[in-house]
Amino acid sequence: MSARQDPPSRPTIIHVARAAGVSKSTVSRVLQGDTASVKPETRQAVARAIRKLGYEQNAIASSLRTARTHTVMLIAPDIANPFWSEVTRGLQDTMEHSGYSVVVGNGDWDPHRESQFLKTAQRNRFDGIAINPTIIHCRELRATGIPTVILGIRDGFPQIDMAGSDTYRGTLDALAYLYKMGHRRIGFIYGRYNTDPGYARFQAYADFVKRNHLRADSSLIVEVPFDRAGGERGMQTLLSLSKPPTAVFASNDILAIAAMQRAAQLGVKVPGDVSIVGMDDIYPAAMTTPPLTTMAKQKYEVGCQAAQFLIERIAGKAPREGRRCVLPCRLVERGSCAPSRG
Amino acid sequence: MSARQDPPSRPTIIHVARAAGVSKSTVSRVLQGDTASVKPETRQAVARAIRKLGYEQNAIASSLRTARTHTVMLIAPDIANPFWSEVTRGLQDTMEHSGYSVVVGNGDWDPHRESQFLKTAQRNRFDGIAINPTIIHCRELRATGIPTVILGIRDGFPQIDMAGSDTYRGTLDALAYLYKMGHRRIGFIYGRYNTDPGYARFQAYADFVKRNHLRADSSLIVEVPFDRAGGERGMQTLLSLSKPPTAVFASNDILAIAAMQRAAQLGVKVPGDVSIVGMDDIYPAAMTTPPLTTMAKQKYEVGCQAAQFLIERIAGKAPREGRRCVLPCRLVERGSCAPSRG
DNA sequence: CAATATATTGGGAACGTTCCCAAAATCAAT
DNA sequence: ATTGATTTTGGGAACGTTCCCAATATATTG
Incomplete structure (x- = not known):
């Protein structure tokens, strides 16, 4: 032709x-x-x-012979969330610095996609995997035979390296902060995950209530999906209680910001009528009105540390047992909290 | 051992x-x-x-034989900017739907990194490249011999497919919007690129001034780097003019939001004292106070369209000459603009 | 200068596929 | 049963590297 x-x-x-x-x-x-x-x-x-x-x-030919691709796969649940963008940047910068490329798979909260990416990693003989598993279990991960690091701290993955934040402690501290401001009825907008990470927050909340001899009021806990709509709905529910909370802790900043906006729509003043604390400290948190007080996580650093673990494990320089790097959270006081007027 | x-x-x-x-x-x-x-x-x-x-x-072996990797590389200047996150998502979703993986390279405004990624794409025999070139020229791109699509609309790349937004028209419309509100002294915070894309906005601004017989006042144009600090500095400069503008158009939302924050710090009311229009409509734009009025771009769709072009070109089903898909902008009126009180 | 050690180089098999071409098996028609 | 067409299979050469081992060139020593 x-x-x-x-x-x-x-x-x-x-x-x-x-x-x-x-x-x-x-x-x-x-x-x-x-x-x-x-x-x-x-x-x-x-x-x-x-x-x-x-x-x-020709890297392909080279890879075929050496069985090394100098490529790793990152599987995160939601790249649109600035939290994961930051983690990704940290991971990517560090990996690239050691000569690795990073393929990022956007799990999109879809379990099917998640295991699909795992297959891709296998077929392409990627050298490593960094994952925040939502549904994938330890055995499937280990079955790949590929060095792996988990982004976040999780139970049930004994032999795998993990890098994440001290969410339990962070949640506790956030609640203590509100407590010290005089708040006794503290709502909890609980982002639902299928797995533990949300659970650390839940656990912390429960422990906090018990430790401070607060009345356990289950209506103060609302479970919502991890998105903007969830945050709005959560706040709505809390504010329409006959005795609404004077403060609210939200599982992450996406929820917190949405909650704050919904409060404003309902004519409820933040922080005058209700204080709000978020978690993560994503980029937009600083630009809301009032700016959001939040428990900051070291996102970029988590990515870097995970990369470090992964690089060592790929090189075979890591101990047999899984290591974990738990980075502390830090409260960033901005304008969304005020002392209780109770 | x-x-x-x-x-x-x-x-x-x-x-x-x-x-x-x-x-x-x-x-x-x-x-x-x-x-x-x-x-x-x-x-x-x-x-x-x-x-x-x-x-x-084993995809590696397969690739060696077939010379197809089913992988493309995306090179964007700044993944941390939610604008690029969105474009990336669109591209990625579409590419994955056709069986391609996407490696994203974060150019970070560094020309060296940019050509480094090009080399990586070459060595790994990636099937395609999607790029928003900051420094790379047409010949270098074509020299790779890899099917390519450009994210954004640019001159000087005659044979290459492009998908982007109508920035020129969008800028014009944004300015017209302010004009219709009675503004006659309109500041322009001009994000500096090495290449054209910033230039479309500049061109539009200049044409606008001429067309409406406004007095060309070069002090109303401030050129800054494309980041938060740039936005703050730009606003600072404009507000300290002896006759400050009553409205400001910023090259993108990052700049606009930063500008707005700086205005607030200086005790200048938005939109009471000065109106602000941004461009892009990134995720945080809706949560500032006041929420930002901005010229929205179809970020996700640009990504999808670029992917479509790339897929066709890889398949050899594209015409020899470069195609271009120019998506219109759309004004999203929120709260950062008000009629001029002049 | 011979003999041995050492620094450089070349040849070819392997990595795991795909794809061409020929061989074998099956089927249809006489 | 024989021929020919057609379907289905197998054998082996690629693809472009790396890496082992042997071969050669050079340096060192007595």
């Missing part, structure tokens, strides 16, 4: 060898920076040939 | 063949879904063997 011109196929190591008057073995050595076992002159000659031909190494 | 157990090497197509009592060719055919030329029974037998051995195809 159309006289499709043959795409000028890229030069291979063999073309380079020919041009430099050496064998492909030698070229390969130069390519790998094996400075010890190749004479400087030949080295030069090869380099010249490479430049002249515009040769680019 | 340590008795490292041999990792149980994955089964290959040959193991499957052996188990099913057929040749590797036949297994390969089954794998590729070549339903026409393999007898249903053998097909079944192979499928059984695959399941039994837990075989996973």
Whole structure:
């Protein structure tokens, strides 16, 4: 049909060898920076040939032979959430610094997609996996045979490295902060996960109530999906209680911000009528009115640390047992909290 | 040293063949879904063997043979900006839907990194590239020999597909909106790019001024870097003018939001004392106080369209000349603008 | 200078697929 | 049963590297 011109196929190591008057073995050595076992002159000659031909190494062929792809997969539940963007950046910067590329899979809270990505990682022989598992279990992860790190702190993954935040402690501290301001009826907008991470917050809330001898009032806990609509609905529910809370802790900033907006719509003043504390400290938290007081997580650092773990494990320099790096949270006081007027 | 157990090497197509009592060719055919030329029974037998051995195809080997990787690279200047997160999501969703993985490279406004990513794409024989070029030129892009789509509308890339927003028209409309509200002194916070995209806005501003016979006052144009600090500085500069503008158009929402915050810090009321219009409509724009009026871009859709172009071009189903898809902007009126009191 | 050690190099097998082509099996028609 | 067409299968050469091992060139020593 159309006289499709043959795409000028890229030069291979063999073309380079020919041009430099050496064998492909030698070229390969130069390519790998094996400075010890190749004479400087030949080295030069090869380099010249490479430049002249515009040769680019074929990573595919290399990977096939070495069984290393220098690529890892990141599986996060929701890249649209700035929280994960930040974690991703940390991971990516660190991985790239060590010569790895990062493929990011957006799980989108869909269990099917999650295991789909796992398969992709397997087929493509990725060197590592960083994942915040929503539904995937330990055995499936280990069955891949690929070095793995978990983003977040989870039970039930004994042999796997984990990097995350101290959500339990952070939640406790956030609640203590409100308590110290005189709040005794504290609502809890509880983002629902299928698995533990939400649970740490829940646990902390329960422990807090017990420890301070507050009356356990289950109507103060509302469970909602982890999105904007969830936050709005949560606040709505809490405020329409016959005895609404004077303060609210939300599982994350997305929920907290939405809650704050809904409060405003209902004519309830923040922090005058109700105080709000969020968690994560995502980028938009600083620009709401009032700016959101929140328990900040070290997002970028979590990503970096996870990458570090992963790199070591890939290199086989990690201990058999799983390590965990738990970074503390830190309260960022802005304008969404005030002393209770009770 | 340590008795490292041999990792149980994955089964290959040959193991499957052996188990099913057929040749590797036949297994390969089954794998590729070549339903026409393999007898249903053998097909079944192979499928059984695959399941039994837990075989996973080696995409690397496959790629080496077929010269197709089913992977594309996205190079964006700043993934932390929610604008790019959205575009990325659109691209990713569409690409994944067609069986492609997406590697995202965060250019971080660093020209060196940008061409570094290009090299990576080349070495890994990625099937496609989607890029918002900040410094890279057309020839370098074409020299890769990889099908490419540009995110955004640019001059100087004649043969390359582009998907983006009508920034020129959008800017014009935003300014017209302010004009209709009675504003005659309109400031322009001009995000600096090395290349055109900022320029479309600049051009529009200049044309607008001329067309409406406004006095060309260069002190109303401040050029700043494309980040939060830039926005704050820009606003500061404009407000300290002896005759400050009554309205400001900012190149994007990051700048606009920062500008708004700086105004508030300086005790200048928005929109009472100064109106502000942004561009992009990123996620945080809705939660500022007042919420930001902005010229919305169809971020997700741009990503989808770019993916579509790329997929077609990879398949060789695209015309030789570059196509362009220009999506219109749409004004989202929120609370940061008010009629001029002049 | 011979003999040995050491620094460089080259040849070829392997990695796990795909794909061409030929071989074998099946079917249809005489 | 024979021929020919058609379906289904198998064998082996690629793809572009790396890496082992052997071969050669060079340096060192007596």
